[in-house]
Amino acid sequence: MGGNGKHRWKISFHRPSSSSSSSKMEANHHNHHKQQEEPPKDFLCPIYGALMADPVVVSSGQTFERLSVQLCRNLGFSPKLDDGSIPDFSAIIPNKAIKSAILHWCDSSGVVHPRVPDPATVEKLVRALMAEEEVYPSPPPFSSPQLRVSERELIRGVAENPPVTFSHAATELGPRVNHFYSSSSEESVVITADNPGTPLPFATRPLCYSSSSSSEITESETLASSIPNSAPASEEEDHLVRNLKSVDVVDQEEGVLSLRKLTRTREELRVLLCTARVLLALKPLISSRYAVVQTNAIASLVNLSLEKPNKVTIVRSGFVPYLIDVLKSGSIEAQEHVAGAIFSLALEDDNKMAIGVLGALPPLMHALVRSESERTRHDSALALYHLTLVQSNRAKLVKLNAVPTLLALAQTGSSASRVLLVLCNLAACPEGRSAMLDGNAVECLVGMLRRNELDSEATRENCVAALFALSHGSMRFRGLAREARAVEVLREIEERGSERAREKAKRMLQMMRGRDDGEDEEGDWEKALRSGGAGGVGRNLHGPNSTTF
Structure with missing residues (x-):
């Protein structure tokens, strides 16, 4: 992530002076020792190249020195990083975790804490990068950290020639389907060898990515099938980008519909079309005031996000803040696609913290509770599950006071099984x-098991798994479980439940009798939670799927 790969700035560490030695052996030893103390790459600003004194996370998920971001924004410049991505500097958030890690590394390595760099030095480096990329600063009002010279000209064109307003969409990608999909074509069904009679459904694709009949072959799909499996012709991509960047809403609509159809079934095209040019042209359309343009732009992004190599690229291209805005105030259909996009992006471990830092948790919780769409609630719940696999997001959700809401949804909502997965993750942290x-989670969960109101064996297993996670390392659990008369419920599960549920019920009964070993339990319950104890959690997250959008 160090700049654009053309500069390699030498990093110096200010350390207490020591007496020099003329011995060649001592010099070699000193160099070897110095080499061992090189800081982790993540501690270095990708632009300035030195340890960060005031690290901030930008909208696309990378971390930079605050001064570097400010100067890039002032000059209207976003550098191309080593991985080919272009950061989005539209919003910054202090990265306290990285700052603490840097200071800890400095203390343990005997390195002086980093100081805020000299503005003149950083500006010189930024301007050198701009000269290499042939990007030049532009005065207000058209300066923007995301725009090159040609794009600023496009903005001027929009201001001088506003697009024609259309009261309706010219085209639509097939009929709208309003019912809730639950077929195995949209969910990966895991059937274990030790319990072949109990399928454990776990979605690996958003519900908005729906299947279609084989007879629904459109002109654009025929075009997609004619494109070779190698990289698409550059003129094809050029035409697509021209339409996406056009000031004419008809061209924009044609562009997003074409992109959506091209990436509907062809996995190789999803990877080949997920380029910096296409993403840069697509991003503003996520916020389009034309409903069909916006909806199909987000749907195209869902298609692109299905391929693992694209997930980090999309987040680092700065789409998450745009998606969050639509989830807060977009149409019902647009929100369905946004929830699916965030769920799909959250499957990638490298994205989880960034999505949480950028503020996705509150709108996902709101969508889970308030959305009129079952699809939105479904994908929001699974997005929350994957995001809470990392500790920082668990802590954020707890601070949002989400636990009472989730417990209420688990008892009354149609998303009980998925909500219980989120509760399992929250119960895994203190x-x-x-x-x-x-x-009062113990009484709630025991009451759900006692009333036998759970809609499937998988939901029942998730309920038992949530209780099991609560029992870990908690002296309070034993008393609360006795008050809730959990013993009789757990005994019934131990006798008649699935194998996973029986094992957890047995462990909890042993613990309540005082025969558990806290240290051993920690390893066991964490292992159980990760290996499918919560209704198949963690299995086949990126497996192949033949459904189409």
């Missing part, structure tokens, strides 16, 4: 476990 115990 803050979440404490909040759940304070929120």
Whole structure:
């Protein structure tokens, strides 16, 4: 991530002076020792090249020195990084975790804490990068950290010649389907050898990525099938980008529909068309005021996000803040696609923290509770599940006071199984476990099991798994479980439940009798939670899927 790969700035560390030695052996030893103390790459600003004193996370997920971001924004420049991505500097958030890690590394390595760099030095480096990329600063009002010279001219054109307003869409990609999909074509069904009679459904594709009949072959799909499996012709991509960047809404609509259809079934095209040019042209259309343009732009992004190599690229291209805005105030259909996009992007481990830092958790919770669409609620719940696999997002969700809401949804909502998965993750951290115990989670979960109101065996297993996670390392659990008369419920599960549920019920009964070993339990329950104990959690997250959008 160090700049554009053309500069390699030498990093110096200010350390207490020591007496020099003329011995060649001592010099070699000193050099070897110095080499061992090179800081991790993530601690270095990709632009300035030195340890960051005031690190900030930008909209696309990367971390930079704050001064580097400010100067790039002032000069209207976004550098191309080593991985080919272009950062989005539209929003910055202090990265306290990285700052703490840098200071800890400095203390342990005997390196002086980094100081805020000299503005003149950083500006000189930024201008050198701009000269290499042939990008020049532009005065207000058209300066923007995301725009090159040609794009600023495009903005001027929009201001001088506003697009014609259309009251309706010219085209639509097939009829709108309003019912909730639950077929195995949209969910990966895991059937274990030790329990072949109990399928454990776990979605690996958003619900908005729906199947279509083989007879629905459109002109654009025929065009897609004629494109070779190698890289698409450059003129084809050029035509697509021209339409996406056009000031004419008809061209924009044609562009997003073409992109959506081209990436509908062809996995290789999803990878080949996920280029910096296409993403840069597509991003503004996520915020389009024309409903058909916006909806198909987000749907195209969902298609692109299905391929693992594209997931990090999309987040680092700065799409998440745009998606969050639509999730807050977009149409019902647009919100369905946004929830699916965030769920798909959250499957990638490298994206989880960035999506949480950029503020996706509150609107996802709101969508889970308030959305009129079952698809939106479904994909929002699974997005929250994947995001809470990392500790930082668990802590954020607990601070949002989400536990009481999730417990209420688990008892009354149609998303009980998926909500229980989120609760399992929260119970895996001390803050979440404490909040759940304070929120009467033990009595709620035991009551759900006692009333036998759960809609499937998988949901029942998730409920038992949430109780099992709560029992770990908590002296309070034993008393609360006795008050809720959990013993009789757990005994019934131990006798009649699935194998996973029986094992957890057995462990909890042993713990309540005082025969558990806390240290061993920690390893066991964490292992169970990760290996499918919560209804197949963690299995086949990126497996192939033949459905189409």
